[in-house]
Amino acid sequence: MYLKIIGCLFCLGAAAxxxxxxxxELKSRVRRLEEFKRMMMxxxxxxxxxxxxxxxxxxxxxxxxxxxxxxxLEETAERLEExxxxxxxxxxxxxxxxxxxxxxxxxxxxxxxxxxRSSLGYLDLTMQTETLNLAMVQTEExxxxxxxQQETRGKLYQxxxxxxxxxxxxxxx
Amino acid sequence: xxxEQILPVFSSRIRMLLEQADPDYERLQELRLRVNQPxxxxxxxxELYLTEDGQLCDSYKKGICITTKDIRDIIDVACGYSGYxxxxxxxxxxxxxxxxxxxxxxxxxxxAEGAIQTLKHFSALNIRIAHPVTGxxxxxxxxxxxxxxxxxVLIISPPGCGKTTLLRDxxxxxxxxxxxxxxxxxGVVDERAEIAGTYRGLATHDLGxxxxxxxxxxxxMGMEMLLRSMAPxxxxxxxxxxxxVSSIENALRCGCKLLATLHGxxxxxxxxxxxxxxxxxxRVFERYIFLKQGQTPGEVGCIYNRNxxxxxxxxxxx
Numbered sequence: 001m002y003l004k005i006i007g008c009l010f011c012l013g014a015a016a017x018x019x020x021x022x023x024x025e026l027k028s029r030v031r032r033l034e035e036f037k038r039m040m041m042x043x044x045x046x047x048x049x050x051x052x053x054x055x056x057x058x059x060x061x062x063x064x065x066x067x068x069x070x071x072x073l074e075e076t077a078e079r080l081e082e083x084x085x086x087x088x089x090x091x092x093x094x095x096x097x098x099x100x101x102x103x104x105x106x107x108x109x110x111x112x113x114x115x116x117r118s119s120l121g122y123l124d125l126t127m128q129t130e131t132l133n134l135a136m137v138q139t140e141e142x143x144x145x146x147x148x149q150q151e152t153r154g155k156l157y158q159x160x161x162x163x164x165x166x167x168x169x170x171x172x173x
Numbered sequence: 174x175x176x177e178q179i180l181p182v183f184s185s186r187i188r189m190l191l192e193q194a195d196p197d198y199e200r201l202q203e204l205r206l207r208v209n210q211p212x213x214x215x216x217x218x219x220e221l222y223l224t225e226d227g228q229l230c231d232s233y234k235k236g237i238c239i240t241t242k243d244i245r246d247i248i249d250v251a252c253g254y255s256g257y258x259x260x261x262x263x264x265x266x267x268x269x270x271x272x273x274x275x276x277x278x279x280x281x282x283x284x285a286e287g288a289i290q291t292l293k294h295f296s297a298l299n300i301r302i303a304h305p306v307t308g309x310x311x312x313x314x315x316x317x318x319x320x321x322x323x324x325x326v327l328i329i330s331p332p333g334c335g336k337t338t339l340l341r342d343x344x345x346x347x348x349x350x351x352x353x354x355x356x357x358x359x360g361v362v363d364e365r366a367e368i369a370g371t372y373r374g375l376a377t378h379d380l381g382x383x384x385x386x387x388x389x390x391x392x393x394m395g396m397e398m399l400l401r402s403m404a405p406x407x408x409x410x411x412x413x414x415x416x417x418v419s420s421i422e423n424a425l426r427c428g429c430k431l432l433a434t435l436h437g438x439x440x441x442x443x444x445x446x447x448x449x450x451x452x453x454x455x456r457v458f459e460r461y462i463f464l465k466q467g468q469t470p471g472e473v474g475c476i477y478n479r480n481x482x483x484x485x486x487x488x489x490x491x
Contacts, residue, residue, distance in 0.1 A: 053253035056373070080253065082181075087246075088254035121254040124291075128257055 007172050012165035019161015023154040030146045032068075032105065036112075037139040039065045039073070044132040047125065054088065054121055055080035072099045092117040112138055175199065175302060178272035182300075184246035187212070190237065193227025202333065204300040206244060211236025244295045251276055262365075264289045272377055273303040273370025303337070303367060305378045309471040310342035316460050316476050316484065317432070318354055323347050323407050324459035325425075328434040329443055335470025336434040337411050339462070341368050341378055342471070343432055344409045348381025356383050359432075360405030362395030363388040368411055393420040400427050407432055415448030425457060439463075440481065456480065 042064055046057035055077040062073035072095055079091045086094075096113040099105060112135055119131035175198040180188055196214055205213040211233045214221045221229045222236030230236075251268045252259045262268050268276045277299035280292040310317075317326055326343070330336050350356025363369050363386055369376035371388045380386065385403045387395045392410050397420055399405055408424050409432040410417070424431060437443045443461070444453060452458065456479040465474035465487070475486040 047257070051258045053255035053258045055253050055255075087249065121256065123257065124260060125257040 004172055008169035011168035011172065012162075015165030015168060016158075016161045019157045019159070019164075022157040022161070023150075026146065026150040026154045026157075029106070030143060030150055033109075033139055033143045033146055035066050035069060036105075036109075037136055037143065039069045040132050040136050040139065044129055044136075047128050047132075051125070068099060088121050089117060092120075109142065112142075175201070175272065175274075175304075178270065178274060179204075179300070179302065182247055182250050182270055182276075184243050187223070187237075187243060190223055190225070190227045194223055194229045196221070196229055198302070199304070201302050203302060205297070206239045206247070206300075207297040208239055208241050208244060210239060212239055241295075244298055247276070247298060248278070248295060260291060264291050266292065267365060269366040271370070271372045273305075273367045275301045275303070275365060275367055277301065303370060303378075304470060305341055305370070306335075306338050306469075306471060307342060307345070307379055309335070309469075310339050310346055313339075313343075313462065313473060313476070314346055314351075316462065317343055317347060319459055321354055323354075323357060323430045323432075325431045325457055326433070326460045326462060327431075327458045328462045328464065329437045330434075330464035331438050331466065332436065334464040334466055335472065336464060337367055339464065339471035339473075340409060340411055340432065340434050341380065344368070344384055344407075345379055345381040347407050347432070348383040356381070357406035358404070359384045359407045359409055360396075360399035360403050361386045361409045362390060362392050362399060363411070364390060364392050364395065365411070368409070392417045396420040396424055400424055400429060405429060409433070412436060415446070418448045418452065421452070421457075431458075440477070460484070 039061060042061040043057050046052045046060055050056070050060075052060065058073040058077035058080070062070045062077065065073070076091060076095045079086070079095070080088065092113075096110070096117065100107070100110055100113070115135055115138070116131065120128060179198065180191060183191060196216065200216050202215045202217075205215070212223045213233075213236070214223065214229065219231075220233075221231060222233050224230055224235045225237055228235075248268070249256075251270050252263075256263065259268055263278065266278050268278065270276060278292055278295060279297040279299075280295035282289045283291045283293055317323055328336050328339055328343075344359050344361060348356055348359045359381065361368055361380060361384055363371065366388045368378070369380055369386045369388060370378045371386060376384075376386055385399065385405065387399055390398065392413065393416060396408055396410065396417070399408065400423070407430045411434050413421065413433045413435055421431060421433075435443065435446075435449075437446070440461070440463070443449065459479045461477040461481070463474045463476070465472050473485070473487075476484045478484050
């Protein structure tokens with residue numbers, strides 16, 4: 001009997017945790033996108049106000065944003081400073097891959113990073129600020145969608161987690 | 174040191190060959206790259222060519238041919254892939270890299286409202302290597318002072334004779350002072366970042382302990398700014414032009430001493446420069462130092478006082 005109770009509690013707890021974790025993932029995606037947008041806003045400020053080079057701007061902004069963007073910017077700046085590790089295109093591509101696949105941003109965010117790769121450093125200051133503006137607008141749209149998902153699916157995951165856990169518990173009993 | 178500053182600027186193809194050839198960077202004066210032409214390394218007044226097998230030779234026929242991509246890559250790296258941050262410099266035809274080495278640019282000018290907006294279709298580069306020679310002005314130290322105080326000094330020479338090198342060391346000497354002369358505050362307006370070789374606000378060359386550097390700023394504007402903000406006793410500027418004369422006069426009115434350089438070869442050249450006639454007639458400059466073309470940068474040919482009387486001439490000391 002004790003074993004059954006322990007089993008029930010375990011199933012209920014595990015399923016509920018999975019549900020809550022899935023919901024938390026949606027929440028953290030919103031936070032991450034908001035931080036990404038903030039990163040671009042800060043970059044825009046650095047370029048517009050300081051006329052900083054990309055590596056300078058990345059280095060400065062890396063101190064003001066949270067992970068994973070802080071590490072991403074810091075390493076990109078370091079590689080650009082070394083100069084012998086490839087062009088901006090090559091460095092950005094490599095670092096974006098790392099950011100996308102190791103830090104859990106989604107596949108659709110790749111387009112945003114690609115937009116930045118193809119336009120940052122190209123032509124004049126207006127081009128830079130317009131590129132960052134466009135990327136920020138697109139990020140806002142991603143944030144809106146992520147928030148919608150968080151509201152609808154977030155609650156669903158939590159409820160489903162608890163329900164599945166309860167069902168498993170009933171089956172065990 | 175120079176090697177580490179210069180090599181990373183090149184595209185991987187040229188960098189590899191230069192690494193193999195390993196020229197004497199301490200003697201290297203400039204590197205000239207022109208599209209579809211061999212790359213020329215100027216060393217001790219002699220032209221050398223970089224070959225496909227990473228050697229230096231004196232026959233241009235063996236020299237590697239420079240491509241448009243080579244030139245573009247150098248500019249991209251020199252700008253840190255951020256051309257927008259160097260719009261002003263590019264429109265004036267140069268870029269300065271770490272160490273104060275200047276890259277001169279040639280290509281097609283894009284005009285807007287009668288002014289050069291930018292350059293495109295780059296076709297040639299001239300990389301001038303900066304060689305700080307600490308101590309090269311020591312020998313001439315006494316001519317920088319009138320009594321115990323610094324005086325107005327103008328260093329004159331054709332390009333490539335070491336005006337900036339001598340100016341840089343003179344700044345260091347005046348700033349640090351010595352047992353006979355107290356060090357003074359020196360303000361340096363370093364329009365092209367060549368004097369201090371500033372990188373991210375930090376001077377890479379020794380300019381002394383009482384030196385304030387304002388870099389990237391047009392000379393006329395910079396002189397007035399430094400006078401107001403840093404109250405220097407000596408203002409140092411490189412390659413002054415007619416457009417700077419009114420700022421120079423302003424600096425003189427403030428009791429500030431001027432240490433400047435100017436393009437020219439002979440006294441006649443200098444006297445014929447229209448904007449400077451007034452300064453000469455008013456006997457503003459107390460020392461005129463003429464450099465000569467020699468093996469060592471900053472070699473002095475003769476020194477005159479404000480009345481154009483010879484104070485020092487090669488082999489003749491007064």
